[in-house]
Structures are given as structure tokens and as C-alpha cells.
Amino acid sequence: MLLTIFNEIIFRPILNLLIFIVDYLPGHSLGWAIVAVTVITRLILFPLSHKALSSQKKMSQLQPQLKEIQKEFKDDRQKQSQAVMEFYKKNNINPFAGCLPFLIQLPIIIGLYKVFSIQLTPETLNGLYSFVGAPSGINTNFLGLVPLTEVSMVLAFLAAFSQFMVSRITFSQRKKIGTSGNSGLQGMMGKQMIYVLPLVTFFIAQSFPAGLVLYWFVTTVFSFAQQLFINKSLNKITT
Secondary structure (H helix, E strand, O other): OHHHHHHHHHHHHHHHHHHHHHHHOHHHEHHHHHHHHHHHHHHHOHHHHHHHHHHHHHHHHOHHHHHHHHHHOOOOHHHHHHHHHHHHHHOOOOOOOOHHHHHHHHHHHHHHHHHHOOOOOOOOOOOOOOOOOOOOOOEOEEOOOEEOOOOOHHHHHHHHHHHHHHHHHHHHHHHHOOOHHHOHHHHHHHHHHHHHHHHHHHHHHOOOOHHHHHHHHHHHHHHHHHHHHHHHHHHHHHO
16 A cells, blocks of 8 residues: 555656656666756745755844854753743744755655666656657666666765755854854764764765666755755845
């Protein structure tokens, strides 16, 4: 039952969208179709991501005030929790907003993994909608170099490197605005995550089809650009 629901709501729409785009692309490139799907997905999730990133930015800026509240009620956990939640409400911050875009993306990632687990040939493309035609052939080599249905160390490295750059710049921005979370144990853990997250990304990426890693790489770059845009807009508001 759950598998059927997943197939109808996630897998089939992703498969049909990919094939629909592939059919209209010159050379029937699966790689550029994945890039297009990634951009479409990010644009659909933009309102949620914008809200989540805005909340994270505000939380970073208001971190000193939050620390003062925690310090004031350090001997009473219940009052501390109530005061923190009131502080979030007063400043229109949802501390759980950052989880929602990832939770929504998770089924998409699983759906893409299932798409790449089948042989993408006209003969095996079952489940296409009536208005989606199967292309005569699908080019699964991105830029003529990377086979998207196989593991790619090159894309795994690019995904890890993009994660490293995002983590490093994000940490630098938090340090620049002087949040208290950059000192002591939290600061040390933050610096470690700059290197840990890329290593984890590389370890995972080298175990999955390159098409899925390409989606993750483009998502990371898009998310970083979105973060810069939001930071710039919020800085204009606060200045």
C-alpha cells in the first residue's frame, strides 16, 4: 500500500518529468534534465527554504539575547524553555523551519534513486503518462564524460567540495556577525563540521549513482546562492 502510494505520488511524477524534459532537450541529455528538475524543485521549495534560511539568519543575529535568557533561567529548565519559546514567538522565528525543506527533499532523493535503479531505455520505460512520449534514445553520459547510472568519483568530489565551500563560508559569516556560538565548544564543533560534512558527503556520494549526486551537487550550489541572496536582503533590512 505504502509502496503504491510512493510510486504514484513521488516516483512516477519524477520519472515522467525527467523523460518529458529529456525528450525536448537536444541530444536527449539525462544530465541536463536532472539539472532542470533540480532547479524546478528548488524553485517550488523556494518559499519554504526562504522562510527556513531567514529564521536561521535571525537566530544567528539574536543569539546573544537568547544566551542571556538561557543564563537568566539556568536553574529552572521549565521556565527557560517557556522564555525561549516566547522569545521565538516574539521575533517570529520557527526553530524547526530548517527541517521542513530537507524532509520534503528526502522523498525526492529516494524517488530519483529508484529512477536510476532501472535501465532508462525506451523498452523499459513503463509507467509513463499518456502525454509523455518515450525518446528514441537517452544520453546518460553527462557532458560526454560522466555515466549518470554508475558511480562517479569526479561528481562525488565535486559534491564534497561544494559542501566544504558552503560550510566554510557559512561559518565565516556567523563568525563575522559575532554570534556567541562561535566560541568555546560550539565554535570548535562548528570548525570540525567544516571538514566532517564534506567527508561524509564524499563517502555517501561514491556509493550512489552519479545522477543522484549531480542532483545533490546542483542543490547545494543553488542553496548556497539562495543563502547569499537572503543574507543580502536581510542585511538591507537591518541597516
